Amino acid sequence: MDTFMSLADGFAIALTWQNILLALLGCFLGTIMGALPGLGPSNGVAILIPLAFTLGLGATPSLILLTSVYYGAMYGGRISSILLNIPGDEPAMMTCLDGYPMAQKGMAGQALSLSGIASFVGAFFATWGLIFLAPQLVKIALLFGPAEYFALFALAFMTLGGVSSTNQAKSAFAAALGLGFAMIGVDTQTGVPRFTFGEVHLYDGLDFLVAIVGLFALSEVFIFLEHRHGDADGTASKIKVGRLTPPLSMLKQTTPTMIRSTLLGFLAGVLPGAGASLGSFIAYSFEKRLVDKDGKTFGKGDPRGVAAPEAGNNAAAGGALVPMLALGVPGSGTTAVLLAVLLSLNITPGPLLFSQNPDVVWGLIAALFIANFMLLAMNIPMVGLFTRVLMVPPRILMPVVAMVSFVGIYGISGSSFDLLVMVGFGMLGWILRKFDVPLVPIILGTLLGNAMENNLRRAITIDNGNWLTLVDSPLSITLWVIAIVGFILPLIIGRKVKSKMHARRDEEGSLAD
Amino acid sequence: MSDRIFGLVGLLIAIGFAFAALAIEESFLSDAVGPKAFPLIIATILGLSSIAIALKPDDAPTWPSLGRFAEILAAAVVMMLYAELLPVLGFVIATAFAAAYLTWRLGSGMVATVLTGVGTSVGIYVIFHLVLGLSLARGPLGF
Numbered sequence: 001m002d003t004f005m006s007l008a009d010g011f012a013i014a015l016t017w018q019n020i021l022l023a024l025l026g027c028f029l030g031t032i033m034g035a036l037p038g039l040g041p042s043n044g045v046a047i048l049i050p051l052a053f054t055l056g057l058g059a060t061p062s063l064i065l066l067t068s069v070y071y072g073a074m075y076g077g078r079i080s081s082i083l084l085n086i087p088g089d090e091p092a093m094m095t096c097l098d099g100y101p102m103a104q105k106g107m108a109g110q111a112l113s114l115s116g117i118a119s120f121v122g123a124f125f126a127t128w129g130l131i132f133l134a135p136q137l138v139k140i141a142l143l144f145g146p147a148e149y150f151a152l153f154a155l156a157f158m159t160l161g162g163v164s165s166t167n168q169a170k171s172a173f174a175a176a177l178g179l180g181f182a183m184i185g186v187d188t189q190t191g192v193p194r195f196t197f198g199e200v201h202l203y204d205g206l207d208f209l210v211a212i213v214g215l216f217a218l219s220e221v222f223i224f225l226e227h228r229h230g231d232a233d234g235t236a237s238k239i240k241v242g243r244l245t246p247p248l249s250m251l252k253q254t255t256p257t258m259i260r261s262t263l264l265g266f267l268a269g270v271l272p273g274a275g276a277s278l279g280s281f282i283a284y285s286f287e288k289r290l291v292d293k294d295g296k297t298f299g300k301g302d303p304r305g306v307a308a309p310e311a312g313n314n315a316a317a318g319g320a321l322v323p324m325l326a327l328g329v330p331g332s333g334t335t336a337v338l339l340a341v342l343l344s345l346n347i348t349p350g351p352l353l354f355s356q357n358p359d360v361v362w363g364l365i366a367a368l369f370i371a372n373f374m375l376l377a378m379n380i381p382m383v384g385l386f387t388r389v390l391m392v393p394p395r396i397l398m399p400v401v402a403m404v405s406f407v408g409i410y411g412i413s414g415s416s417f418d419l420l421v422m423v424g425f426g427m428l429g430w431i432l433r434k435f436d437v438p439l440v441p442i443i444l445g446t447l448l449g450n451a452m453e454n455n456l457r458r459a460i461t462i463d464n465g466n467w468l469t470l471v472d473s474p475l476s477i478t479l480w481v482i483a484i485v486g487f488i489l490p491l492i493i494g495r496k497v498k499s500k501m502h503a504r505r506d507e508e509g510s511l512a513d
Numbered sequence: 514m515s516d517r518i519f520g521l522v523g524l525l526i527a528i529g530f531a532f533a534a535l536a537i538e539e540s541f542l543s544d545a546v547g548p549k550a551f552p553l554i555i556a557t558i559l560g561l562s563s564i565a566i567a568l569k570p571d572d573a574p575t576w577p578s579l580g581r582f583a584e585i586l587a588a589a590v591v592m593m594l595y596a597e598l599l600p601v602l603g604f605v606i607a608t609a610f611a612a613a614y615l616t617w618r619l620g621s622g623m624v625a626t627v628l629t630g631v632g633t634s635v636g637i638y639v640i641f642h643l644v645l646g647l648s649l650a651r652g653p654l655g656f
Contacts, residue, residue, distance in 0.1 A: 054647050169565035173523060176559040180530055183555065187548040190540045194548060195533055218592075221615070222585050226577050228620055395619035396629050399612040402592070403633055406608075410599065411647050419596030427589050434574045435519050457546040465545035 003131060010362025013060060014370055022057075022065040023367050027374045030072020035080050035386050038220055038394060039401065040089035041073035041276075041317075042333040042440075046216045047401065049341055050209055050408025059345045060360050064367040066341055067321075070334050071123055071368065074276060074317045075375050078115045078310055079386050082108060091276035091313035094284040098298060098305030105301050109242040109383075114250060114303055115310040116379040120372060121258045122311035126266045126318025127368045130325075133270065134354070134361075137326035141351035146459035147470050151479035153452040156329040159272045159486035160441050168491055170437045178445020179452070181206055188450065189457060201417045208340055208446045210409055210418050214425025215439050216337075217405045222430040224398045244380060246303070254307040257287055265312030269319020272331040272486070279316025280309035318368070325349060325361060329448070333440040340447055515574060520567025527560035584618060591615075603652015604642075609634035 013019070033044030045066050052062040077092030082099035095115060102111040144152065157175040184195045185205025196202040264286055265279035287308035292298040298305045317334075324330040328350035330339045342349045347357055354361055379386075409418055429439060456470075463469035471477055534552035577585070595611040613630025621629055641647040 051641075051647075055645055167566070167571055169562045169569070172558060173562040173566060176527075176555050176562060179555045180552070180559065183534075183552050187537075190543050190548050192538055192540050192548055194537050194552065195530075222588065225585050225588050225615075225618060226581050395616050395621045396625075398619055399615035399629060400633050400637075402615060403608050403612050403637055406592075406595070406599075406611075407604075407637055407641055407647070407649065410650065411641075414648070414650075416596045416599060419599070420593055423589055423592045423596065426592070427585075430585065434576070435515065436571060436574065453551040456551060457544055461545045 003135070006358060006362045007131065007366065009358070010364075010366035011369075013359055013363035014064065014366035019061055019064050019363070019367060020370065022061050023068045023371045024374055026065045026068025027072040027371050027378060030069035030074075031076035031079075031375065031378060031386055032389050033069065034073030034076025034078075034092070035088045035390060036076075036392070036397060037080055037084075037086045037088055038224065038398075040077070040334075041070050042337050043216045043220060043401075044069050044073050045334055045337045045341075046209075046212045047405055047408060049337070049344070050213065050412050051404075052341070053344065054408065054411035059342075059347055059357070060363040062341060062345065063338070063360065063364050064371075066338060067364060067368060068371040068374075070338065071314075071317060071371050072375055073334075074123070074314050075116065075119045075379050076386065077313075078119070078306075079112065079383065080390055082111045082115065082306070083387060083390065091280045091316070092309075093277070094280045094309035094313075095306060097284070097309075098300070098302050101299070101301035102303070102306060106242055107301070109244040110246045110250065111303070111306050112383050113244050113380045114246040114254065115306050116376060116383070117246070117251070118254070118258050118261075118307040118310040119314045119379070120376045122262045122265055122314030122316075123318055123372050123375075124369075125262045126269065126315040127365065127372065129266045129270075129315075130318050130322050130368075131365060134322050134326040137322060138351045138354050141327050143475060144351070145473075146455040146462065147472060148476045148479060149455040150452060150459055150470060151476040151483065152327060152329055153448055153455070155479050155483035155486065156272050156331070156444065156448070157441060158483040160331075160438075160444060167436065168487065170435070171441055174432070174437050174439065174441035175445050178442035178447075179449040181211065181442070181446045182208075182449020183453075188454065201415070205450075206421065206446065207413065207418060208443070209344065209412065210422045211425050211446050212337055212340055212443055213405045213409055214422040215429035215442060217401055218422060218426025219429025219433060219439075221398050221402045222426060223433065224394050226430075244383065250303050254304050257291070257304045257307045258311045260290075261287060261308040261311035262315040265315030266319040268312070269316030269331070270322045272323060272329065276313040276316040276320065276332065276334075279319070280313035283312025283315075284309040325353060325364075326351065328353070328451075330444065333443070336440055336443045336447060340443075343447060514570070515576070516570030517567045520563045520565075520570070523563030523566065524560055527556050527563055530559060531556035588615065588618060599650045601652065603654055604649040605634050605638050606652060606654075607650070608637065 030044060033039045034041060048066060048069055052065055057065065073089060074091065077088035078095045078099065080086050080088040081092040081095040082103050085096050085100040087093040087096055099111050099115065102108065160171060184202055186193050186203050193203055261283035264283050268279040268282050269276065284305065287304055288298045291304060292302065320332045320335045324335040324339055328348065330336040339349060347353065347360060406419060409422055432439060459469055460467060471480060531553060534549050534556060537548050539547055591611060591614050595607055599607045609630045612633035613626050616629040617626040638649065642649050
C-alpha cells in the first residue's frame, strides 16, 4: 500500500507544467536520437546532460528530461531498423531481422505501429517491475557495509563485460583504465595530489561528463569521418509507410509474444552488465525457438519477430534502472550515463536514495509512466514525422552533434582545457572502438572509482588495517563468488552467444545501449 | 598483430601508472591503506589484462587507409584549435568555421558547407543563448 501512496506522491511531483513539458521534449528528442543511425541512447543522454545543468534544472526535472530521452531512444531505434534495415541504435539490431522484410512487403506502417505497441507493453510493465523490485533490492542493500559495497562494485565491473563484449581481457582493461582516470586529482582522504603531473586543472580530477561526451559523442563523429557515411541520404523516402494500424488478428497473435518477451527482457535488464541489447537478443531468439521451430517465418517478416525484440529491449531498459536506482551500480551504458547525472547533482544513488530523496525516485517513476503514454502517442500517429527526420544526412547531423557537445561542456566549466581533454577522449574512444574495447566499463570506472576506493579504505581502516575484512561476512563472500563466476562463465559459455550476436552487428554499433 | 601492440602499449601504461602511484607523496596524516594502494591494484589489473590481450590477440581490426587516418587527425586538430580559439574569436565565428570544416570533410558541397556551418552556429546561438539563456564564449564582436 505504501508503494501506491508513494507513487501518488510521485505523480503529484511529475504533473507540473514544467515537468510535463520536459518529459514531452525528452520523448521527442529521444525518439529522434534513437531513430538516427549513429546516435544511440547513451550518446543522446550524454549530449544533453551538460545542457540540463547549464539550464539550471533541479534534480527531478533533469532526471525526467534525461530518462524520457532514454525511453524515447529505445522506441525510436526501431524506426530506421524497419524502414532502412539500419539499426538506429544497438538494441534495435534484432528488429531489422523481421521489420525490414515486413516493410518490403508493403507492411511498413503495420510493423511500425505493432513495434510501437510492443515497445509500450515492454516499457510499461518494466516500470511496474521497477516499482516492486527496487524496494526489495533496497532492503538487501541496507545491510551492506563498506566491505560489501567494495565487493558490489567489483561485481559490477567483473560482470559488465559479460555477454556484450567479445574479450574479457579487454573489458577488464577498460574497467582498470576508467578506474585509473578516476584516481587523477587530489586524494579525498589525505589531501595529496595524485597523477596530476603538476597541472593545476587536474587537481579537481577529470570531470566525468567531459569523459562521457568525448568517448561517446565525439568518437562517433570520428567514426563517421573514417567511413564517410554520406551515401545513406534520403533513402527513407523510397519506402511507403502504408496503413498505420495493425489488424486485430495480428495483435492477438503477438500478445503472448509480447508478454514472454517483456519478462525475459526485464530480467536481462536487471542483471548487471546486460542491458537492452541483450534483452532484445534473448527475447528474439527465445521466441524464434518457441514458435518457429523449423525457421520458416522468422526472418521473413513475421510480426512476432518484430514484437519480441521491441518488447524485450524496452523492458530491459526499465529493468536496467533497478540496480542503478537501488544499488547505485548501473548495469548498462545509458544507465551509467544517468548515474553520472545523479552524481553531478550531488545525489548519492543507492539504498539511501529511496529514504533521503523519495521525491526524486517517485517523481522519476511517475514521469516514466507519463513518458510512456506520450511515446505511444508520438510513435504511432506521428511516426511519419520521425521518418522524415531520417532523411537528415550525417554530413549535416554530425557537425551539429559535435558542436552541441562542445557547447554543453563549455557551458559547465567555461574552460578551453576541458574541451581539449574532451577531444583527447574522443580520439581515445575512436582508437578503443577500433580495438573492440568496450567503452562502458571506462565510464563506469571513472564514475565509481572514488566511491570504490573510499569503501575499500573505510572497510580496512575500520578493521585496523586487516585486508581480510573484505571477505569477512557471508554477504560479501556471496558477492565475490557471483563476481568471480560472472567473470569466468562468459569465458566458457559466452563465446557462442557473442558470436551469434556479433554476426548481426553493424560496424558502428560498438557502443552498448 | 594489432592486439599484440595494443597489449604492449597497455603494459607500458600500466608500468607508468604504477611508477606514478609509487611516486605519490604520502602525507603524515594517513589512513591504514594510504593513497597508493588502490592505484597499485588498478595498475596490476591493467598490466595483467594487457598481457592477456597480447598473448591471445583477436583478429586485427580493419584499419583505415593512411588518407582516412590523416582525415581523423586533421579533424582532431581542428577541434583542438576550436577549443583554443573559442574565447578569442567568440562562439559564432569559431563554431561556424569548425562546423563548416566538419561538414565539408563529411562530403558536403561548397554551398552546403557554408550554409551548414553558418546555420549550425547561428542556430545553436539562437536556441541556446537567446532562447535558453546559456552563456557562450563571447568574442571581440560581442557574440
